[in-house]
Amino acid sequence: MANQFVVELKNEPGGLATLAEALAERGIDLRAIGGGGIGDTGHIIMTTADDDAARAVLETGGYTFIEGESILTEVDDRPGGMARLSRALADAGVNIYGHLFLGRWGDRAMFAFVVDDPDKARPILERKA
Secondary structure: OOOEEEEEEEOOOOHHHHHHHHHHHOOOOEEEEEEEEEOOEEEEEEEEOOHHHHHHHHHHOOOOEEEEOOEEEEEEOOOOHHHHHHHHHHHOOOOEEEEEEEEEEOOEEEEEEEEOOHHHHHHHHOOOO
């Protein structure tokens, strides 16, 4: 899977539109996207079809962003599934920069995480919590 980008945006009308337009002008396809905002700051988490081109758009646009490996995991699709997984990461000292919901199949949900320490996180995320 492509890398994930966690991008800081101004939480105002047009914040996402400006970035999306810059990506579109370069022909960069968004594969997955999520985000939110509170107060003056927002963020998006995205994967694209072209990491190098996306990085260039972000750098040229002066965006503050984190880029990291997408690590796929399955989580029990019931109350407590995400709680158990995020607690296991926290207990290992791993900070979650962002995650994307990718879909639901039966009693499982699939997510892609980007974290500060992929080597510590991988064994936890790949055990399919």
